[in-house]
Amino acid sequence: MQNLIIPSVVRSLHNFFTSIWIGGMLVMVISFLPTIRKEIKDGGLQGAVIDKVMSQHSKWVYVGIVVLAVTGMLMARLSGQTSGLFNFSNQYATILSIKHILVILITVIAIVRSVVFKNAASGKDKSKKKLSMALLMINAFLGTVILVLSSISAVIG
Numbered sequence: 001m002q003n004l005i006i007p008s009v010v011r012s013l014h015n016f017f018t019s020i021w022i023g024g025m026l027v028m029v030i031s032f033l034p035t036i037r038k039e040i041k042d043g044g045l046q047g048a049v050i051d052k053v054m055s056q057h058s059k060w061v062y063v064g065i066v067v068l069a070v071t072g073m074l075m076a077r078l079s080g081q082t083s084g085l086f087n088f089s090n091q092y093a094t095i096l097s098i099k100h101i102l103v104i105l106i107t108v109i110a111i112v113r114s115v116v117f118k119n120a121a122s123g124k125d126k127s128k129k130k131l132s133m134a135l136l137m138i139n140a141f142l143g144t145v146i147l148v149l150s151s152i153s154a155v156i157g
Contacts (some may be wrong), residue, residue, distance in 0.1 A: 004106045007078050007137075014071035016066035018150075022111075024057050029140045045130075047122030056119070058114040065107055079157065093157050099149040105154035106146070113139075 032053065040046045076096075085100060087093040117132035 010071050010074045010078065014075060017071075018147075020060050021064045021068070022140075022147060023142040024060070025136065025143055028053070028057070029137060030068045030092050042054075044122065045120075050121035051119045054114070055118070058110070061110055061114075065110075068103075092153060094133075095149050095156070097152045099146055099153065102146050102149070106142045109135050109139050118149055 036046050036049055086097045088097055115136050120128045120132040
């Protein structure tokens with residue numbers, strides 16, 4: 001009988017940190033930001049609250065990036081179905097490769113947002129605020145695509 005403990009712990013950690021990162025972005029876009037904008041009329045206070053929440057979430061995202069990289073490599077090794085990063089030799093490898101490209105892209109966007117656009121919501125530069133929010137929307141969309149690709153790879157894998 002196969003040992004289920006290690007693969008189960010690895011996948012659980014991967015799912016947990018995926019939920020924190022992508023789920024956190026979706027909660028921000030779908031619930032948190034619209035509620036803040038509706039309920040807090042003071043623009044300065046809105047920005048301060050948004051910046052504080054984004055800063056707190058970024059800490060979890062940074063930890064998640066590391067955990068997801070490690071658990072992703074372990075899952076690939078445990079599956080025995082992968083033959084290297086960015087391999088397009090079959091349907092499973094192609095979907096996984098596209099997913100990894102998108103993960104790299106959202107990682108870069110997340111780091112840029114948390115460094116370049118730190119405190120953008122409470123700042124005076126409206127174009128910086130808009131660009132920061134646009135990047136969040138793009139990442140939320142790409143994160144959703146990643147979840148779909150993960151589901152497809154789980155079904156065909």
